Amino acid sequence: MNLLLDAVQLQGRIITLAAEIERDYPPDEEIHLVGVLKGGFMFMADLIRAMSSRVTLDFIAVSSYQQSTRSTGEVRLLKDVDTRLEGRHVIIVEDIVDTGLTLTYLQDILRARAPKTLRTACLLSKPSRRLIDVRVEYIGFTIEDKFVVGYGLDFAERFRNLPHIAVLDQG
Numbered sequence: 001m002n003l004l005l006d007a008v009q010l011q012g013r014i015i016t017l018a019a020e021i022e023r024d025y026p027p028d029e030e031i032h033l034v035g036v037l038k039g040g041f042m043f044m045a046d047l048i049r050a051m052s053s054r055v056t057l058d059f060i061a062v063s064s065y066q067q068s069t070r071s072t073g074e075v076r077l078l079k080d081v082d083t084r085l086e087g088r089h090v091i092i093v094e095d096i097v098d099t100g101l102t103l104t105y106l107q108d109i110l111r112a113r114a115p116k117t118l119r120t121a122c123l124l125s126k127p128s129r130r131l132i133d134v135r136v137e138y139i140g141f142t143i144e145d146k147f148v149v150g151y152g153l154d155f156a157e158r159f160r161n162l163p164h165i166a167v168l169d170q171g
């Protein structure tokens, strides 16, 4: 495996991203972060600690990959959020946007709950693989078409614990 982004690079970018997000909302209004399990949990944990405004959080779980490095194109909702989104400033917090299928699905179902605003923050983006032109307001890093693991991202449930992002060798 080859190192792509080390822990210092990740933290630095996340601090900037948190500041960008906070600048975009009125200071007295609550921001509700919806983390996408499982991959988004580490990004969520660091992003929320870099924010000083009023924030609340929840998680949603979807599955789109069956132990493969290519999307099956089918998105399944495994766990819904616990609280109502109506009238709230909602930000989806996801690990990576690849084809865009997962985020399009999530944005559609969350938008239907009438949040006051709905935006998306993704740590990584692989634009060359996009099948749907999904809107992502906050992107940490744009990367090439390589399968990456670590910092929450897995291959067959492995490597989520790495504190950095690495490129998986696909021999």
Ligand code: IMP
Pocket: 039, 064, 065, 071, 094, 095, 096, 097, 098, 099, 100, 101, 102, 103, 146, 147, 148, 149, 153, 154, 155
């Ligand atoms: P999309 O629906 O194709 O945009 O895929 C998004 C989901 O696929 C992400 O939430 C990840 O869970 C997974 N994914 C896409 N690319 C990678 C990768 O390079 N490493 C690990 N997971 C990935």
Ligand code: MG
Pocket: 036, 037, 038, 039, 040, 094, 095, 096
């Ligand atoms: Mg994911």
